[in-house]
Amino acid sequence: MPVDHDSVLGPWGWFEDFYPGQQMRHSRAATVGEVEGSGPAKQVMNTAQAHFNDHFLTGSPLGDERLVFGLATASLVYGLASQDTAEHAVAELGWSRLRFRAPVHHGDTIEAFTEVVSVEPGSDDRDPGTVVFRHWGRRHDGVVVFEGERSTLVRRRCS
Structure with missing residues (x-):
């Protein structure tokens, strides 16, 4: 039996719901655990020991962990x-302007915020449009x- 995808998606987050300058504080936060904190560094063979050596940063200005x-x-x-920005996404087009402003350690809890940078409609009223988000x-x-x-x-909404 075919699934009616619109019945399982939220009522908000369509292209028409976004406008430049719009800001959001997202409802969930997450604590970084051991696996997601250092696992990816090992998977991509990142050789910076600060990611996987328990004693490497001892006495460092970045903290001891x-x-x-x-x-x-x-x-x-x-x-x-x-949940607020990609539930009705057709495709992720790219990431840019990445800036890592301060260290994150295992056990830190992170919350997310978003500002809509630009909204560009598709070629006609039914085509998906491009939304650029600034997340922090x-x-x-x-x-x-x-x-x-x-x-x-x-x-x-109409597509």
């Missing part, structure tokens, strides 16, 4: 923002740890 791999932090922020993540102590832009192709 291992650092979370930056792209894991970016992925976490984008994931936390996805903040640690539980209020420090911004990550910023980045994400371009997404988003369905229209």
